[in-house]
Amino acid sequence: MSTLINASKDLTKEQQALASQFSTLSLRVNESDSLVTINDTLRSSTYLLGNELNKVDLTLFDSILPTIKSFKPEDFVNYRHVVRWGDLIQNLTDHKDKFEVNKDLELPREIKE
Amino acid sequence: MSTTTLTIAAKAPAVAYSSVIAANLVNASSSDESINFEFIDEKDIEGDSVKLTNDGKILVGQLAILNGLADKFPLVFQDKEGSQKWLKIALEKLTVKNFKELAVDLEKLDAHLNFRSYITGYALSLGDVAVWGVLRANALMGSILKSGVYVNVTRWYNFIAGANESFEKSVEMVTKSVNELRKSAKAASSNGKKETHKA
Helix, strand or coil: CHHHCCCCCCCCHHHHHHHHHHHHHCCCCCCHHHHHHHHHHHHCCCECCECCCCHHHHHHHHHHHHHHHCCCHHHHHHCHHHHHHHHHHHHHCCCCCCCCCCCCCCCCCCCCC | CCCEEEEEECCCCCCCHHHHHHHHHHHHCCCCCCEEEEEECCCCECCECEEEEECCEEEECHHHHHHHHHHHCCCCCECHHHHHHHHHHHHHCCCCCCHHHHHHHHHHHHHHCCCCCCCCCCCCEHHHHHHHHHHHHCCCHHHHHHHCCCHHHHHHHHHHHHHCHHHHHHHHHHHHHHHHHHHHHHHHCCCCCCCEEEC
16 A cells, blocks of 8 residues: 555645644544535645645545545535545555445536635 | 657647657556657648558557557556547547537536546546547637636646646647747748658
């Protein structure tokens, strides 16, 4: 699993700040404002820190998985980016206990404010 | 080892970026094949924007070239079968320069990317190469991507190029080659010669 991560790459200052923010958030993932923050980040970013998988993704994934598994249909709409990111992580790491997602589920398009 | 050359019509209405990227991905891979590039100062080449020649065998057009390279290099281009639907949409629909028509298919692409990080699967696929290259060649797309109106399309587009340097390198190669071609065409215009540029 760790071979997926390019550990030799140094994080920028901004990424370090994000990493510590997500470490904090991973302690309280069942709160809706945490989910909103994570979802907002992942709207424009494939991984938490940009274009590459980082340890932070794996840590947050482990703590958020039970929450994703308890998602109701409307949560798939509201936290679609968390779901997409979670599905990427669980498949890249070949997780044993995957959550189900219908990737062709029709959702209202997000309108940019 | 056989010689493979990708010939690109530099004045085509849409530059064949997908094919250039595909060739650069092959060159950057661990296969010992190396594809040469040739840019010609024409609007088309055998009725299309791009041609691939390999030992007398000729593939014309992006669909034939992308599928031909995927057959030959399945490790470089994942999920050829699953990508076909998006190759078709990319090459037939996402090339249009009418915003209203284009918007219909961008909405489809945006919906497709709600729960997907790649066009198919969990790694770069043939579909990603096809769609990215076609969007890059469409003059309408620059401002659409920047505006972020299609949030999933913009995220995916930036991710694909950000995670793999062959994409932007291909764009730079095309720009540089087209500029050099124009320069030499200007220089040769006095004696009326058509020039080619090998990248």
